[in-house]
């Protein structure tokens with residue numbers, strides 16, 4: 001099959017053609033230079049979708065919840081794009097992406113697009129290329145884009161700076177009373193979900209969370225009252241309430257200039273992140289050959305790591321095309 | 323994933339790869355491994371998934387009891403290089419031709435299909451003639467599965 005240039009994929013992506021969306025996502029994820037102009041064009045065309053992040057510690061029930069949530073959203077007729085993120089192995093760089101196991105029937109729905117992504121070395125719960133993937137799905141006409149983060153259980157603030165509505169999932173009986181506090185993800189929630197509410201200890205988790213919110217431990221979200229939504233996949237409860245809460249938050253954002261503010265935060269983050277990536281990119285590309293030399297001096301302790309790093313950076317020219 | 327049993331980390335994977343690039347362009351091989359129909363034999367597929375992961379590939383595992391339609395839909399959305407079907411139920415002569423036909427219909431013939439499990443030799447030949455790229459049966463050393471996938475992806479070329 002002949003190579004199709006990314007710019008030629010764009011019109012097909014805008015029409016929502018699945019094969020074209022899939023291929024552009026692959027190239028965006030690979031950081032391919034060839035697809036940059038196409039992604040620029042996509043960025044111009046995006047900006048309609050409601051972007052929702054779902055995060056929480058491993059085993060809290062995110063995948064199960066996303067499957068139910070998407071099924072419920074589909075009842076309202078909206079098309080949904082999902083990016084499900086799992087960690088890459090730091091050893092091999094490979095990954096087993098298993099989120100589809102729990103997706104069941106929704107994966108067969110033509111109004112649903114599911115893409116599994118491996119973190120590929122990125123930290124903070126998102127994968128490399130996730131932000132571009134959001135643009136592509138948005139431009140392809142998916143009205144809602146759901147990002148299921150890798151459940152690292154800490155430092156998942158990244159998702160809050162990539163999405164309009166952040167849902168934090170906690171489950172009863174996963175050790176700590178409220179794992180969210182320990183993980184530092186309480187503050188980023190626009191909506192809290194307590195999953196597995198078929199379990200008897202769930203009431204306590206709900207009560208603890210509400211307590212915490214009333215004490216103001218969850219930082220200010222303006223005049224938005226952060227709801228706590230109990231759900232149970234086993235009993236098929238709470239998902240309609242969650243859809244309602246998500247929609248209410250979207251309405252809230254679209255009043256006044258709140259959505260603009262949120263978008264500004266996201267864009268600022270993306271700008272700085274892209275800058276860092278370019279620097280790191282050049283660093284990786286250009287440092288080769290230099291490291292060994294400096295390493296010898298470190299070994300001999302004639303140079304400190306800090307000074308050696310400065311030398312390494314002196315030779316890097318971020319403007320250079322690769 | 324953890325909860326799905328034997329796919330989680332058991333043994334320590336091979337030595338840490340030097341400099342996994344964080345931002346430079348990366349071409350990672352993506353493989354969807356699947357079980358189709360009522361076939362519950364999942365030891366082989368889990369070994370294959372872990373082996374490919376440990377060789378640096380991204381493996382999408384869809385779990386048991388998928389239909390060929392579901393497998394092809396998933397493969398197209400995930401834009402995998404290869405679909406790997408593990409089949410020990412005897413249904414291979416219906417499953418593989420169906421998969422190939424669906425891929426054709428979806429304009430996704432550049433996704434290659436390989437298989438393994440329990441398949442009689444003469445039917446292996448028939449399936450390959452139909453367009454299944456490679457079939458590897460019991461006692462295949464994991465390394466040769468890795469080598470085979472890498473080879474067919476290289477042979478296909480960039481897309």
Ligand code: B12
Pocket residue numbers: 360361362363364365366367369370405406407408409410411412436437438439440457458459460461462463464467
């Ligand atoms: C263990 C086993 C079971 C276990 C399965 C446990 C499990 N969770 O997997 C249990 C006891 C549950 C079981 C049940 C049954 N089994 Co059974 N089972 C076996 C047995 C003995 C070994 C299979 C195995 O695990 N091998 C080890 C793994 C690692 O090897 P593998 O799967 O072949 O994978 C290797 C290669 O094939 C290759 N490979 C595999 N997949 C892929 C994919 C790709 C892409 C690639 C490249 C390579 C590749 O790589 C792997 C590593 O080398 C086989 C006999 C045999 N010789 O295969 C019968 C066998 C498969 N079972 C058989 C039968 C009939 C059944 C039952 C119907 C029995 C019954 N009447 O109830 C049930 C059906 C269950 C079901 N729901 O499907 C028959 C199938 C006959 C057929 N195909 O015509 C076999 C062949 C036995 C026989 N000789 O009759 N079984």
Ligand SMILES: Nc1nc2c(ncn2[C@@H]2O[C@H](COP(=O)(O)OP(=O)(O)OP(=O)(O)O)[C@@H](O)[C@H]2O)c(=O)[nH]1
Pocket residue numbers: 056057058059060061062063064065102150151195196197198199231232233234235323324325
């Ligand atoms: N009792 C009960 N169990 C649930 C519920 N939802 C999920 N589970 C179980 O909780 C476990 C984890 O569910 P997942 O959906 O895989 O959780 P996850 O947060 O996506 O997990 P990771 O992918 O490991 O991060 C599974 O065994 C589910 O069956 C629920 O509502 N009630």
